[in-house]
Amino acid sequence: QEKFPNRANTERFEAWIAPKIAQIKADRAAGKNIQVVYNIPVVIHVIHNGDPVNTVASHTGENISYAQAVSQITVMNNDYRRLAATRGGANTTGLAVDCEINFCLAQTDPSGNLTNGVDRQNITPYSDNEANGAGGVDWETRADVEAMKAVTQWDPTQYLNMWTIRTGGLTLQN
Numbered sequence: 099q100e101k102f103p104n105r106a107n108t109e110r111f112e113a114w115i116a117p118k119i120a121q122i123k124a125d126r127a128a129g130k131n132i133q134v135v136y137n138i139p140v141v142i143h144v145i146h147n148g149d150p151v152n153t154v155a156s157h158t159g160e161n162i163s164y165a166q167a168v169s170q171i172t173v174m175n176n177d178y179r180r181l182a183a184t185r186g187g188a189n190t191t192g193l194a195v196d197c198e199i200n201f202c203l204a205q206t207d208p209s210g211n212l213t214n215g216v217d218r219q220n221i222t223p224y225s226d227n228e229a230n231g232a233g234g235v236d237w238e239t240r241a242d243v244e245a246m247k248a249v250t251q252w253d254p255t256q257y258l259n260m261w262t263i264r265t266g267g268l269t270l271q272n
Contacts, residue, residue, distance in 0.1 A: 101241075101244065102244065102248050105248075105254075106254060106255075114255070134198065135179075135198045135199070135200050136198060136199050136200065137200045137201075137202055138199060138200070138201050138202070138258050139202060139203070139204040139205070139215070139256070139257050139258070140171060140201050140202065140203055140204060140215060140257065140258045140259075140260060141203075141204045141207075141213075141215055141216075141217050141252050141257045141258070141259055141260070142167045142170070142203070142215060142216050142217065142260045142261075142262065143217045143219060143247075143250050143251070143259065143260065143261045143262070144160070144161055144162055144167070144216055144217065144218045144219065144261075144262050145160065145219050145221050145237075145246060145250070145261060145262065145263045146159075146160050146161035146218065146219070146220060146221075146264075147160075147220065147221070147222050147223070147235050147264070148220050149161045151163055151164075151218075152166070159264070160262055160263055160264040161218070162262055164214065164216055167203065167215070167216045168203070170260075171201050171202065171203060174201045175200055175201055178196075178197045178199045178200070178201070179196050179197070179198075179199070179200060180195060180196045180197075201258065202215075203215025203216070204252075204257055207252065208252050208253055208256070208257075217250070217252075219250055221246060221250075222235060223235055223236060223237045223238065223242055223246075224242045224245060224246070225238060225239065225242055235264075236263075236264045236265055236266030237263045237264060237265050237266070238266060243261075243263065246261075246263075247259070247261060
């Protein structure tokens, strides 16, 4: 919070969600148990250092393809909606439930412009003090990653922000 005071803390999140929970409880008490599926717009920030899209033979580069971004949204929806034939984890134990949350790639950006939900940013890591891996220059410290997120994130009250980066050097715990 000291480094990024505009980022929501636990208290601000609780203050934001409390009236929503109260409304749901009131609706249920009044017999209005309407099942609503919440659509959450997602932006995937693809942070790369100039590499072309998906050039690594194993498709492990940080500049992922649009198809890879879509596949992650599909996986999240399979898990959160407990869709039929979803494999793995709690979905196979009978304990999972449909959370009634649906993720979709954002269709408009914060300025109202059309988008496909993938925000490609050519940003060179801020420091490069450790040996790079085979893929090239990588993000080495948590401080650098947090600084990069602060300048690339879209309004977190309107979008779920996700990032893909090339990590390396020090662990991101530092």
